[in-house]
Amino acid sequence: NAGVTQTPKFRVLKTGQSMTLLCAQDMNHEYMYWYRQDPGMGLRLIHYSVGEGTTAKGEVPDGYNVSRLKKQNFLLGLESAAPSQTSVYFCASSYRPEISHSYGYTFGSGTRLTVV
Amino acid sequence: AQKVTQAQTEISVVEKEDVTLDCVYETRDTTYYLFWYKQPPSGELVFLIRRNSFDEQNEISGRYSWNFQKSTSSFNFTITASQVVDSAVYFCALSEKGVNTGKLIFGQGTTLQVKP
Numbered sequence: 001n002a003g004v005t006q007t008p009k010f011r012v013l014k015t016g017q018s019m020t021l022l023c024a025q026d027m028n029h030e031y032m033y034w035y036r037q038d039p040g041m042g043l044r045l046i047h048y049s050v051g052e053g054t055t056a057k058g059e060v061p062d063g064y065n066v067s068r069l070k071k072q073n074f075l076l077g078l079e080s081a082a083p084s085q086t087s088v089y090f091c092a093s094s095y096r097p098e099i100s101h102s103y104g105y106t107f108g109s110g111t112r113l114t115v116v
Numbered sequence: 117a118q119k120v121t122q123a124q125t126e127i128s129v130v131e132k133e134d135v136t137l138d139c140v141y142e143t144r145d146t147t148y149y150l151f152w153y154k155q156p157p158s159g160e161l162v163f164l165i166r167r168n169s170f171d172e173q174n175e176i177s178g179r180y181s182w183n184f185q186k187s188t189s190s191f192n193f194t195i196t197a198s199q200v201v202d203s204a205v206y207f208c209a210l211s212e213k214g215v216n217t218g219k220l221i222f223g224q225g226t227t228l229q230v231k232p
Binding site: 031033035040041042043044045048050056058088090092094096097104105107109110112 | 120122125151159160161163166207209211213217218219220221222223224225
């Protein structure tokens, strides 16, 4: 039972390069989320999805795009990386809120991204 | 608007001391859920507890205890007889049922250092 798997775990990008972070879950969760973690700021929500084919903006969406073509996958894209996007990225998934609060959220192990 | 505040940025204690981590939240929803997560130096997020707004009973789990007070909008976390392995960043988080997105709003985190 893998839970939530994020790839890659580490990446260094040059300013202006693009990349995609993959989040995959095998728990049949409806909801998926992308957060970024920065020192002193906790985890901030970038984008989220409440089901296959749907996405919505979170607190800090600028510079990122997402897609949820399959229920089990949630992709986070950086079209033109900037040093301000240097961060640790976490993916999470959950059931629908009416039952997710009983089962909680499952987080991936994180992706450490450095943009130089 | 929902908000979680962890005013203590860093706390340093000596092993076997008791330590309390503060969490204050803001929400307009009458039904909400509060969480604590631990992030050890390895970086993953470890779920510690979930509490819903209708349950104000304090909870104890081994050396950990949580004090939920709706009157002061606080959900404080106490570690009794701290150990070096408790050294980590601790996050308090809030989720509102009424929003129906399942979003978790995190506090800034408190870094706890337990010295031997």
